[in-house]
Amino acid sequence: MSTQPSSLPLLEIAKVILNENSSSQSLHQALDSFGSLCSQITGIIPDQTFSAWAEDSFLENGVAINPQAAAHCITDYQRSIVFIRGVYAALIHIQKTSDNTAIKILYAGCGPFATLLLPILGMFHTDDLEVYLLDIHQKSLDSVRKLLTHFGLNQYRITLLQNDACTYQHPNNLHLIIAETMQKSLEQEPQFAVTANLGPQLHEHGIFIPQNIEVQLCLASLEYERDIVSHYQQIDHKALVKKGKRHPLGTVLNLKPSFAAAQLKNAHYNPLTEKFELEPVKVSIPKIKELNTFDALFLTHIKVFKHYQLDDYESEITLPLKCQTLTDLKAEAKHLISYQLGNYPRFNIDEDISN
Ligand SMILES: C[S@@+](CC[C@H](N)C(=O)[O-])C[C@H]1O[C@@H](n2cnc3c(N)ncnc32)[C@H](O)[C@@H]1O
Incomplete structure (x- = not known):
């Protein structure tokens, strides 16, 4: 028994x-x-x-x-x-x-x-x-x-x-x-x-x-958002987008357990970094007013199981991270964002010179 x-x-x-x-x-x-x-x-x-x-x-x-x-x-x-x-x-x-x-x-x-x-x-x-x-x-x-x-x-x-x-x-x-x-x-x-x-x-x-971890690249002001979070304890992504305070640039990694092995298989070697990288994602910087007041932020969203989810600022592991290689933002510039594997996983940013 x-x-x-x-x-x-x-x-x-x-x-x-x-x-x-x-x-x-x-x-x-x-x-x-x-x-x-x-x-x-x-x-x-x-x-x-x-x-x-x-x-x-x-x-x-x-x-x-x-x-x-x-x-x-x-x-x-x-x-x-x-x-x-x-x-x-x-x-x-x-x-x-x-x-x-x-x-x-x-x-x-x-x-x-x-x-x-x-x-x-x-x-x-x-x-x-x-x-x-x-x-x-x-x-x-x-x-x-x-x-x-x-x-x-x-x-x-x-x-x-x-x-x-x-x-x-x-x-x-x-x-x-x-x-x-x-x-x-x-x-x-x-x-x-x-x-x-x-x-x-x-x-x-x-x-x-x-069940899923999504990382997005987004233009936003970290200082402005921290101020909001200190007052209201949370951020409303949709409302910020509507107010022009956030400009999502795209999903740069979607980690799903059923696809990760295939993503890994398709990884390619970058001779410059001497590391393997996942397929790069193209993003372009929008032409917006006061572009220099924005930061490029990596936003992490975690779906733990069904409605048990962690959004921006809710935990240490979903805090926005400022992209240190995209500090001088140029309107209409195109970039390639690749997730680098190896002993120090991270995102790499390159200029997209394809067209
Ligand atoms: C962020 S801590 C989380 C600890 C605990 N699971 C929790 O949630 O509080 C990550 C843990 O994973 C272990 N870890 C990280 N990479 C690992 C690997 N490749 N194989 C086995 N353990 C690993 C670390 O030693 C550490 O104990």
Whole structure:
């Protein structure tokens, strides 16, 4: 018979996070309690300053941040809440729509606290799940092991894997894959390569979290927008476009788990950068008044699962990023924007001299 071990106060924390009526104060408190509980148990102290950078791993496909910095991700509150709710909703969806076999979950880049899954694990029966927690850092996996023991979760079928998510091959198809190995505008960390490798390993009815990440290039004033966000806590993209305060230039990357492997296959080698790049996207600078007051911004939008989404300014990983190579904007100039793969993923901008 399957059991459902109690893991209070973990379950209390999970209930607050999943309750759509929880105030932001109680949501922050719940995540802070989870973080400090995990720190007490594992000795891993979240490091905001990233001063522990020496423990980062510089992989072929991007930087894997160190366990202290990964632990700190929990305080990107809206990110953590939307991802945890999305993971929970995806699990319920899979339970409702699939046969009675255990749901195979791969959580790639789980970090030291397995933040996006561990709080809600106790809400499922032990027989219902088969969980694989993977990270490149053994220190993070050792930390997760301590947490599983402390929270009484060892009855679950959980395998810890020290591996590179950009090359890891699971022996069979997975029902749920969770991967959050990214920074804003998909710079520096290996989210693209992780998605390209793991996407094809999903069961045909499986769910990959996040379901989609879109990066747009847009003309806007960062200072003006920051001012709006400081007053109203959010941005209304459509209203800003209507008022002429935002001029979208185009989608420069659409990362979908089902297409990423094909995008990777079509990548071409750039002899100048000595890196592979995805197909470039053409953008042209519009002829608008006071062009010099605009910044070229990379905007990141994340669809975690269904309506669980993260928009501009809602989280650290969806903050706009100023494009440093497009500072001198020229009306009607044409540019090629290519996403560069390799050890430091980022966007490259070239002049489009094709016509
Ligand atoms: C941004 S942190 C997120 C941590 C945690 N999942 C969370 O959401 O709070 C990314 C984690 O992914 C791991 N990671 C990054 N690239 C990886 C790779 N190629 N293979 C395995 N782990 C990786 C890092 O070590 C780090 O623990």
